[in-house]
Amino acid sequence: DAFQETDVINITAPVTKWNYQVTNPEEIPAVLAKAFYIASSGRPGPVLVDITKDAQLKTFEWQGYTKCAHIRSYRPKPHVRVEFIDAAAALINSAKKPFVIFGQGVILGKAEAEFKAFIEKGGFPAAWTIMGMSALPTDHPLGVGMLGMHGNYAPNVLTNECDVLIAVGMRFDDRVTGRLDRYAKQAKIIHLDIDPAEIDKMVTTTVPVWGDCKETLPLLTERLQKQDHSDWLAKFHELALKEHEVVIEQELFPESGQLTMGEVIRTVNEITNGEAIIVTDVG
Structure with missing residues (x-):
């Protein structure tokens, strides 16, 4: 082995979306194009390109840089399965206390408009993770606050009272769920996510909806029946007022x-x- 040589590829494999070791300088343009494509497409993630010392010292004939737009063995997002969309819509339309929780996946998917149309047609109270905060204006009438240990009182309490929990572009992080053995045990759970590996990883779902939420949300929205959940929404507002009086007012x-x-x-x-x-x- 060379002086201070380290197996960078195997060391970084668990924490990267893709990695590659360049030993031939002629590979560099194509490998970098591939790296940028993989890092930014589908569910974005870190990539690593390791250029060996001998490749750095060699010269080659520059042929220009061509952006990568397709890799045969790589699928940025799964195919949408309509049967799961139908099952999710049927479950939502039968719900008396539906609750939407959403994360950064809505922002990464540039699906803010589609998400807003979805909750407005259904009249669903919606709460965000800390990374999903800007996907919906904080003054939106259906926005009921932030989830989790640093979040608001109402969405955390009423997560354990809803009958259908609809998770969009979030991964049920422990900062949101707390103890999994006490998390939304009464609810049927629908999970929309672009990464199939996140489905059933932390919380068992009733209906999984794989795919880019910019594609899946409109399909789900067109199957929704417009309903009135104002009594259910009022419970969130009641607890929000209690939180403001007991906690926030004293802080301000x-x-x-x-x-x-x-x-x-x-x-x-x-x-x-x-x-x-x-x-x-x-x-």
Whole structure:
């Protein structure tokens, strides 16, 4: 082995979508084109290209760069199976307390408009993961807050009261679910995801819907019956008001005499007339 040589390909295989070792410099343009295509298509993910030392030192005749648009052995997204769309629609149309939870997959799929049309036709309360936050305006009347350990009271409580849970582009991370043995055990679960490996990985689904949500959501929406779930939605608003009174109000307007992060952000927002972009971190 060479000095300080490491088996980079096998070391990085578990944490990359694709990797490749270049030993011939003539491979570099095509391999990089392939790498960019795999990284950015389907479910985006990290790739690694390892260019060996001898390949770096050699010269070759440059033939130009051609973008990669197809790889025979690689399918960026699965074929949509209409029978699963039909099964999901039937389950949703029979629901009395449907609840939609959504993640970054909606954003990565550029399916914000399709998602909005879906929840509006069904009148579904919808909650986001921290990575899915901007897929729906936070002031949308069907938006009921964020899920998980850093999320809001209503969506976390009512996850365990809904009868049909519709997950769109999210992976049931433990920051969202908490204890899996107590998570939505009463609900039938529909999971829309582009990556079949995520289906049934953490939570067992009743109906899996494989595919790009930009394609699957319109198919599902056209099969929906327009329904009124206003009583169910009112429960979210009732718990949101309780959370605001007990938790948020004290954070924004503390009476202890000590500064809170909520008070700081509120004050900065007021001073800037709500026109400043305020960037915060977890703290």
